[in-house]
Structures are given as structure tokens and as C-alpha cells.
Amino acid sequence: MSNFDTIVARATPSGKGAIAVVRVSGPMAFPMVDELLKSKLSLKKSHTAYLRQFFDEQGMIDEALALLFRGPNSYTGEDTIEISVHGSDYIVNRLIAALLAQGCRVADPGEFTQRAFLNGKLDLAQAEAVADIIAAEHRFAHDQALKQLRGGFSDDIAALRDRLLHFTSLIELELDFGEEDVEFASRDELTNLVTNIKVKVDALKDSFALGNALKQGFTLVLAGRPNAGKSTLFNALLNEDKAIVSDIAGTTRDAIEDRLHLEGLSLRLIDTAGIREATDVIEQQGIARTFQHIEMSGATLYVFDASTVTLEMLQIDLSELSTKTDRIWVVANKMDSFMGDIGAFERVVMSETQLPMWQLSAKDRLSVQQFTKELSSRFQRDLGILDDQTVVTNARHANSLLHCSQELQHILDGIENHLTGDLLSFHLRSAISALSAITGTIDNEEVLGNIFSKFCIGK
Ligand SMILES: Nc1nc2c(ncn2[C@@H]2O[C@H](COP(=O)(O)OP(=O)(O)O)[C@@H](O)[C@H]2O)c(=O)[nH]1
Ligand SMILES: [Mg+2]
Numbered sequence: 001m002s003n004f005d006t007i008v009a010r011a012t013p014s015g016k017g018a019i020a021v022v023r024v025s026g027p028m029a030f031p032m033v034d035e036l037l038k039s040k041l042s043l044k045k046s047h048t049a050y051l052r053q054f055f056d057e058q059g060m061i062d063e064a065l066a067l068l069f070r071g072p073n074s075y076t077g078e079d080t081i082e083i084s085v086h087g088s089d090y091i092v093n094r095l096i097a098a099l100l101a102q103g104c105r106v107a108d109p110g111e112f113t114q115r116a117f118l119n120g121k122l123d124l125a126q127a128e129a130v131a132d133i134i135a136a137e138h139r140f141a142h143d144q145a146l147k148q149l150r151g152g153f154s155d156d157i158a159a160l161r162d163r164l165l166h167f168t169s170l171i172e173l174e175l176d177f178g179e180e181d182v183e184f185a186s187r188d189e190l191t192n193l194v195t196n197i198k199v200k201v202d203a204l205k206d207s208f209a210l211g212n213a214l215k216q217g218f219t220l221v222l223a224g225r226p227n228a229g230k231s232t233l234f235n236a237l238l239n240e241d242k243a244i245v246s247d248i249a250g251t252t253r254d255a256i257e258d259r260l261h262l263e264g265l266s267l268r269l270i271d272t273a274g275i276r277e278a279t280d281v282i283e284q285q286g287i288a289r290t291f292q293h294i295e296m297s298g299a300t301l302y303v304f305d306a307s308t309v310t311l312e313m314l315q316i317d318l319s320e321l322s323t324k325t326d327r328i329w330v331v332a333n334k335m336d337s338f339m340g341d342i343g344a345f346e347r348v349v350m351s352e353t354q355l356p357m358w359q360l361s362a363k364d365r366l367s368v369q370q371f372t373k374e375l376s377s378r379f380q381r382d383l384g385i386l387d388d389q390t391v392v393t394n395a396r397h398a399n400s401l402l403h404c405s406q407e408l409q410h411i412l413d414g415i416e417n418h419l420t421g422d423l424l425s426f427h428l429r430s431a432i433s434a435l436s437a438i439t440g441t442i443d444n445e446e447v448l449g450n451i452f453s454k455f456c457i458g459k
Contacts, residue, residue, distance in 0.1 A: 007107035008099045010092050017087030025080040032102040033081050046070035056098035062091045076112050077119030124440030125154045139264035140214050144393050154439045160197050161435045168428040174421045187415050198408040208398035211391040213298050219268045221293045224303040226274030229333040233362040234271035243271045263376040299327040306338040318352040330357040397438050404434035
């Protein structure tokens with residue numbers, strides 16, 4: 001049991017509701033709540049709900065349901081009671097005041113989860129996932145947070161760390177033998193291992209660019225020449241008439257945006273002014289802003305009017321765009337009025353973007369529906385969102401992974417330059433502690449523990 005004080009906080013948002021939950025946790029949680037009741041709850045069976053009347057000096061506060069969790073089998077690891085009262089701010093405030101009068105303290109933000117971490121109920125990455133899962137607004141963010149909360153990410157990290165620990169133990173064993181010049185840890189094996197682990201660490205580290213973008217909301221920008229049908233497609237994707245559609249070129253002068261919900265993902269979809277030689281100052285500004293959006297986008301959806309654009313125009317646009325962004329997805333629009341050879345366009349798009357282009361008619365609902373599905377699967381494929389893949393969504397983790405990767409590189413360079421065992425071990429330990437920082441595990445004792453558990457040298 002911890003020797004913390006006892007904390008109280010409202011666990012549900014403020015305002016009127018069917019119920020509101022007040023959470024009390026700490027060594028004095030049971031006796032303090034008992035003081036507000038006419039009976040002793042603290043003697044009762046754990047993990048059970050009790051309907052009770054709660055009193056303060058002025059009289060009855062509410063009749064409410066108290067959920068009892070005896071530590072260590074609780075979220076925080078401490079004795080905890082969750083009291084579900086009628087959802088009124090007045091009742092909640094009066095109940096909390098009564099508990100404060102008993103000597104409780106108002107919990108700091110995240111303090112229940114912090115205690116769960118300090119009491120070993122969650123590791124750091126899991127504790128961080130608690131905030132993420134609450135914040136998640138679409139399936140991707142939710143899936144990643146859930147995986148992290150359930151320890152999947154921590155397990156991945158632990159597996160990498162354990163393999164490094166094993167080698168550190170061997171190298172440090174060599175150091176113990178000092179002048180005897182033994183080599184327990186094969187340098188070839190170490191090179192293989194570290195190379196292998198570095199690939200995994202780098203993949204995780206690199207996934208942050210995507211993880212962060214998706215967590216913050218991935219931006220998909222519609223770009224192309226005036227009259228290509230961008231605004232028509234924008235409206236069709238969102239299923240509403242938000243952008244003005246007109247056959248007067250240059251109608252959309254400022255960018256407009258809305259949320260687009262694809263299967264499992266929520267994106268910012270931005271409709272922009274067309275890219276071309278501007279005819280007036282306002283349009284010029286619109287075009288400049290279009291390029292800013294493209295530069296900051298997760299992906300740019302380049303739309304062209306297949307019935308009027310020439311192969312040369314397409315090529316010019318794509319090569320200009322590719323100086324602004326890495327991810328260009330091309331849509332050939334107005335296929336309903338296209339007559340020529342679409343294969344020639346496909347070849348240009350393939351050679352410029354290395355991706356197939358879509359053909360559609362933004363005016364046709366079925367065509368757009370089909371496109372939405374394909375867009376969704378291109379996201380999954382191109383961005384590497386595979387169901388079982390871990391994507392790092394937390395900047396602190398990405399930073400630790402970067403640090404770890406650098407240390408691993410030092411080891412690889414070190415082996416090549418015949419670095420001494422103690423220096424290799426230094427970098428190994430740094431790499432391990434970078435990984436450990438993610439889950440909040442202390443590594444030094446582990447290195448020792450690992451040595452003692454695996455080798456009985458009797459020294
Ligand atoms: N035939 C045909 N016309 C379209 C299609 N999509 C858009 N248009 C027309 O093309 C014109 C320009 O469309 P708009 O969405 O304003 O283009 P933007 O300038 O790229 O935003 C409008 O008259 C639209 O009705 C399509 O798939 N087929
Ligand atoms: Mg427009």
C-alpha cells in the first residue's frame with residue numbers, strides 16, 4: 001500500500017446529468033466515506049455497489065451508489081470508492097466539501113492515473129494512453145490508444161529492451177573478467193542484433209510523423225486548375241453544398257475546410273483556390289495560400305478536368321506540385337464528358353507519382369461513393385495503417401526512440417572501430433534507458449537482475 005494522502009475529485013464533466021461520479025482514493029478513503037454514512041462501508045465486500053444515504057452537518061446530501069474497490073485491486077492500487085450521485089453540481093460540490101472536511105485533498109489533474117503508475121498498476125506508456133483514449137475522436141486514434149493502454153506497445157518496447165539487456169549482461173561479464181581477455185559476447189552477433197533492433201526502433205520512430213498527423217487530424221488538400229471540379233468533389237465527399245460551384249474560373253478564392261469521415265479516420269478536407277496565373281490581387285493571395293496548404297498537407301488530392309487538360313498541362317502541374325509535397329494523389333474528373341485515350345494520362349500520372357490515378361465524375365453520386373471507398377483503402381495502404389502495426393503517436397516516445405536509435409548507431413560504429421567493452425556497454429545502457437524511459441522502467445537494477453538470474457558464477 002502506498003503512503004499517499006487521500007484524494008477526491010469529480011470524475012465526470014460538470015453540469016447537469018443523469019449521474020455524476022465522485023472518486024475518492026487513498027489510505028483513508030474508506031474511513032472518510034464511512035463518516036458520511038450511517039453504516040460502515042469499509043467492512044463490506046470489495047468490488048460491489050452499495051446504495052447508501054450520504055450526510056454532512058446540514059443533513060442528507062443524496063442517496064447514491066457507492067462502488068467499493070479495496071486496494072491493491074483498484075485502478076489506483078489504493079482503496080478507492082466511486083460514488084455515483086444524482087448529476088447536479090450542487091450535490092457534487094457538497095459531497096466533495098464534506099469529504100474535504102474529513103481531511104481529503106482535491107486531486108491534481110491526472111493524479112489518479114499518476115498513482116496507478118506509481119503503484120505499478122500501469123506503466124508510463126499505458127498511463128499516457130489513458131489520456132489518448134479519452135481524446136480519441138476516430139477509430140485509428142482509438143485503436144492505437146487502446147493497444148497502448150492494454151500494454152501492446154509496452155510489450156513491443158520490452159521485447160527490444162530485453163534483447164539489449166541480454167547482451168549488456170554478457171559484455172559486462174567480460175569486464176568482470178578484466179585482464180583475462182575473454183569475449184562472451186560475439187561482436188558479429190552483437191552487430192546483427194543491434195542492426196536488427198535499430199530497424200525496428202527506426203520504424204517506430206518514423207511512424208510518429210504519421211501517428212502525429214493522424215492524431216492531430218490528417219489534412220487532405222484539394223488542388224488543381226480552376227474549373228477542374230474541386231469544389232464539386234469537396235461538396236460530394238462531404239455530402240453537402242458548402243463550397244460554391246460555378247463554371248466561372250477562380251470562384252473559390254479562399255480555402256474552406258470541413259471534417260471528412262472516412263472508414264476509421266477523420267480528416268481535415270480543404271478546398272482551395274485553383275492553381276494558375278492569377279487575374280487579380282485577391283486571387284493571387286488565394287493561390288499563394290493554396291500552396292501553403294499544400295506544403296502543410298498530409299496528402300494533396302490533385303484534381304484535373306480530363307475533358308480539357310492536355311498531357312503537357314498535367315505534367316507541368318504534377319512536377320510543380322512535387323516540389324511542394326511528397327504525397328500527391330491524382331483524380332481525373334469529368335470522365336462523363338471525356339472522349340480520348342485515358343491510358344496516356346495514366347502513364348503520366350504513374351511516372352510522376354508512382355501511383356495509379358482515379359477516374360471519376362464528381363457530379364455523379366455513385367462514382368463519388370466508389371471513390372470514397374478507394375480513398376479510404378489508399379490511406380490504409382499508402383500510410384501503412386495496418387491493423388496490427390504499432391504507430392507511435394506520442395512525442396515523448398518518438399524522442400526516446402530517436403535517442404535510442406542514435407545510441408544503437410554509436411554501438412554499430414563502435415564495434416567497427418573496436419571500441420572497448422566498457423564503452424560498448426555504456427552505449428548499450430544508454431540505448432536501454434532510452435527505451436526504458438518510454439515505459440518508465442528502471443534499467444540498472446534490471447541489468448543486475450539479469451546478470452544474477454542468468455549466470456551463477458558464485459563471485
Ligand atoms: N460534366 C461534368 N462537369 C463537372 C463535373 N464536376 C464539376 N463539373 C462542373 O465544372 C464546373 C467547375 O466546377 P467547380 O467544382 O466549381 O470547380 P473548381 O473551380 O475546381 O472548384 C462546374 O460547372 C461544375 O458543375 C463532372 O464530373 N462532370
Ligand atoms: Mg472551387
